Every structure is written in C-alpha cells, then in structure tokens.
Amino acid sequence: MSFQIETLSALGENYIFLISDRDLGLATVVDPGDGKLVSKALKERELYLALILNTHHHPDHTGGNIALQEEFGAPVIGPMKEKGLIPGISRAVDGGDVVTFSTLRGKVLATYGHTDGHISYYFPQLKALFSGDTLFPFTCGRLDEGNTDQMWESLKTLRALPDDTQIFYGHERSETSAKFALTIDKDNEALKARAAEIVALRKQGKPPMPTLLGVEKKCNPFLRTDQADFRKVLAKSRIAPEDADPEAVFGLLRSAKDHFGQQKL
Ligand code: ZN
Ligand code: FE
Numbered sequence: 486m487s488f489q490i491e492t493l494s495a496l497g498e499n500y501i502f503l504i505s506d507r508d509l510g511l512a513t514v515v516d517p518g519d520g521k522l523v524s525k526a527l528k529e530r531e532l533y534l535a536l537i538l539n540t541h542h543h544p545d546h547t548g549g550n551i552a553l554q555e556e557f558g559a560p561v562i563g564p565m566k567e568k569g570l571i572p573g574i575s576r577a578v579d580g581g582d583v584v585t586f587s588t589l590r591g592k593v594l595a596t597y598g599h600t601d602g603h604i605s606y607y608f609p610q611l612k613a614l615f616s617g618d619t620l621f622p623f624t625c626g627r628l629d630e631g632n633t634d635q636m637w638e639s640l641k642t643l644r645a646l647p648d649d650t651q652i653f654y655g656h657e658r659s660e661t662s663a664k665f666a667l668t669i670d671k672d673n674e675a676l677k678a679r680a681a682e683i684v685a686l687r688k689q690g691k692p693p694m695p696t697l698l699g700v701e702k703k704c705n706p707f708l709r710t711d712q713a714d715f716r717k718v719l720a721k722s723r724i725a726p727e728d729a730d731p732e733a734v735f736g737l738l739r740s741a742k743d744h745f746g747q748q749k750l
Contacts, residue, residue, distance in 0.1 A: 488589065490613060490653065492694045493526055495519040498657045499545050500692065502615060503532070504608075506587040511535040513586045514559075515606065515615045516655060520549025524556060536586050539563035540596075540617025541603040542570035543629075546655065566602025579604065596643065598636030599626035605643065613651045613695070616643065621654045622683065622696045623662035623676070624742060625707040633736035637710075644708050648699030659683045659693055665745045666706050669738070670718055675703035710734040 487508060493501040495518050502515040503526060513536040517523045527534055534557035539547050541564060550561050550572040563571035565579040578584065579602070580595025589608055596605045596619040603626075606615040618626035620643050625636055663680035670676055679700055686693040702708050709715040711731035720727040725734045 488587075488611060490611065490651075491526075492653065492692050493522060494657075494692060495522050496545055500653070500655055500657065500694065501549075502653050503527070503530075504586065504589070504611070504613075505530065505532050506589075509587055511587065513538060514549075514553065515653070516540055516546035516617060517549035517553055518545040518547070520552030520556075523549055523553055533557060534559045536584075537561040537573075538584065538591075538606055538615070539571055539574075540605060540615065540619075540655070541600040542567040543600065543618070546617065547572055564600075564602035564604045566597075567600060594639075594642055596620075596639035598631035598633075598639050599629055601630045603631075603639070605639075607646060607650070611651075612647070612649055613653060614643065614646060614698070615653050616655070618655045619643065620652060620701070620705075620708075621656065621662060622659040622679070622693065622701065623666040623705050624658070625705075625739070627743065628739060633739055634732055636739070637732050637735045640708055643698070644702060646698055648697070648702065650698040651695035652698055652701065653695050657692060659696075660687060661745075662742075665742055666704065668745075669722065669724060669741075670706055670709075670715065672718070673704065675700070679704050706738055707735065710738065 489505050491503045495501050503512050505512040512532040515538045554573045560575035561573045562576045563574045565577040568577045578593045582593040584591040591606045591608045594605045599618040683693040716727045719725045
C-alpha cells in the first residue's frame with residue numbers, strides 16, 4: 486500500500502490535509518475549511534474522496550463538509566461533543582474510538598480545550614497525528630471554550646505518543662510562536678535551531694510541515710511546564726517559582742501568549 490499525506494494551504498493560514506491511497510485512488514480529507522480547493526486538489530491528483538474527518542466545529546475546519554459530501558457522497562466523522570455543530574455529520578466519535586480508511590486505522594484522541602469536544606486523529610501506521618487546533622510548533626491552541634486544565638491534559642495525552650510522530654497542525658503561525666517561545670526560553674539551543682529551520686522554510690514559501698513530536702518536546706514551552714530544566718529557567722527569570730503547579734504554570738504561559746502580539750492561537 487502506498488499512502489501519502491499532502492498539506493494544502495487554505496483560507497490564508499489554515500492547513501487542510503489529504504491522506505491518499507494511491508493504489509485505490511481514494512483519499513481522506515482532514516478539516517476541509519474550503520471545499521472548492523479540496524475538490525480541485527482531488528481532481529488534479531485523480532483521487533476520489535472517501536472520508537471527511539473533522540477535529541472540531543470551527544468553520545475554518547468544517548466549511549467544505551457539505552459541498553464535498555454532495556459531490557462525493559463521503560461520510561463526515563466529527564467530535565461527539567460537538568455533534569450538533571458539525572455540518573453533515575454521519576458518525577460522532579470521541580477518545581478511544583477508531584476510524585478506518587483503506588487499511589489504515591486512526592485512533593481518536595480526546596484533546597479538549599480549544600473547543601469543548603476537540604479531537605485529534607493518530608495513525609500509528611503513518612506515524613502521523615492530525616492535531617487540529619490543539620498542538621502547533623512552539624505553542625498550543627487558544628482556549629476558546631475549554632479551560633487550562635483540559636488543554637494541559639490534552640497536551641499530556643499527545644506528549645505520550647512516540648517521539649517520531651509527525652504532527653500535522655491546523656494553522657501556520659510558527660514564526661510568531663517561535664518568537665514568543667524565545668522570549669521566555671532564550672537559551673534553549675534546540676528551540677533556537679528549530680526556529681531558524683522554520684524561518685528558512687517560510688522564506689522559501691514552504692509549510693514547515695510536519696513538525697516532530699520529539700522536537701516539540703524540547704522546544705515547545707507548553708509541553709515543558711512540568712520539566713525541571715524549564716522550571717529553573719522560569720524561576721530564574723521570575724516568571725514562576727520552581728515549585729508552582731504545572732497546571733498553574735501552564736495557565737500563566739497561555740495568558741502570556743494570548744497577550745503576545747494579540748495572537749489568535
Ligand atoms: Zn479552531
Ligand atoms: Fe482553526
């Protein structure tokens with residue numbers, strides 16, 4: 486079986502993903518915010534759409550559901566807790582459920598926080614995680630509906646995946662997120678190196694996709710709030726005492742990020 490994951494840039498700074506089985510000529514789309522763009526991409530690749538996966542209900546992730554469903558008859562799988570908000574939903578899933586496409590099995594992970602029912606899809610055979618608006622390079626999603634405890638739990642769930650997991654995320658804001666991370670963790674060599682890599686890729690107009698979990702674990706402050714070396718950095722710069730709760734530190738960083746350049750992520 487030859488599977489391929491492709492990243493489509495949409496709606497300014499959103500990403501949509503195609504997982505395709507080239508032998509069968511079929512594809513699954515993850516978070517189709519723009520139906521026309523997906524339809525065109527499928528035609529160019531001579532693929533037929535078999536399945537639509539949504540991570541959460543926001544229109545920039547679900548806006549193309551209906552048009553694609555009408556064109557291809559593809560079922561829509563989305564989060565159980567947001568069932569009423571997902572256009573055209575055929576099957577509602579939550580953490581622990583499994584979705585299938587061709588010979589692939591995708592594990593559904595509950596990653597609440599950005600929205601109340603947000604889910605992520607993990608395909609072990611592809612070493613790929615579709616994290617929607619939960620985990621991004623150097624940051625996590627904004628808390629639109631959920632709270633810091635939920636987001637911290639979600640990040641711990643994702644952090645437990647293998648280090649070589651490729652993370653396919655929903656928006657491109659890597660450069661500003663790197664700047665934020667560097668303001669609080671400026672001597673982190675892994676962070677500096679990855680930030681430089683991303684700046685170089687962006688200069689070439691390429692999406693820095695995917696990012697590796699093993700790299701994020703070293704660079705992303707939101708994955709590091711319970712780690713001793715990072716706690717020392719935070720204490721030294723008087724951001725948080727070394728013995729503060731990881732949840733509290735996480736909440737503090739999230740607020741700081743919200744105010745940093747008035748970011749939306
Ligand atoms: Zn969103
Ligand atoms: Fe989004």
